[in-house]
Amino acid sequence: GWGSFLPPPPLQPSPHPKTPLSHLGPEGAYCWAQARGIPTSQVALKTAKAVCKICQIVKPLQVEAGSHRQVPRGDQPTQIWQVDYVGPLPHDHRKANILTMVDTATGYGEVWPASRADQWNTITK
Known part of the structure; x- marks a missing residue:
């Protein structure tokens, strides 16, 4: 989530x-x-x-699983990010997930292919 x-x-x-x-x-x-x-x-x-x-x-x-609590907005760029994984994608793709990251202050976003949706992939991107 x-x-x-x-x-x-x-x-x-x-x-x-x-x-x-x-x-x-x-x-x-x-x-x-x-x-x-x-x-x-x-x-x-x-x-x-x-x-x-x-x-x-x-x-x-902590946020309960399935919660719809709003993520606070950052006052400055890169202060708070919203992070999520999309996937798994169909198995014919080498990277089964897509990591999405959005800066809440600016709306700037990035996406990265990821083989797994886990903490290690999140912190190393």
């Missing part, structure tokens, strides 16, 4: 497991742990999230 680049919160030690989903909520961390056979409970993850300073900073910035 659409998202915006906001400055990351300052990194601090966290009491809950360091996972790719560690600050995205107890549900995501629970699924990650279960898929890898790591014993944990949703209660333990919710408790850890309640005391984690980073989680308290990130929570107001």
Whole structure:
């Protein structure tokens, strides 16, 4: 879905497991742990999230999946970008997705072919 680049919160030690989903909520961390056979409970993850300073900073910035919350406009160019992937395209294309990026202050946009719709492709374009 659409998202915006906001400055990351300052990194601090966290009491809950360091996972790719560690600050995205107890549900995501629970699924990650279960898929890898790591014993944990949703209660333990919710408790850890309640005391984690980073989680308290990130929570107001998160957008629910399928949400239609408006992305704020930047006051200056390159301050806030809307980013999305279009795809997957039909399999006869070598690049299965198209990365779209729009500067919210100026309306300037770019598109890039991408083999995968993932964070790595987003940050390396």
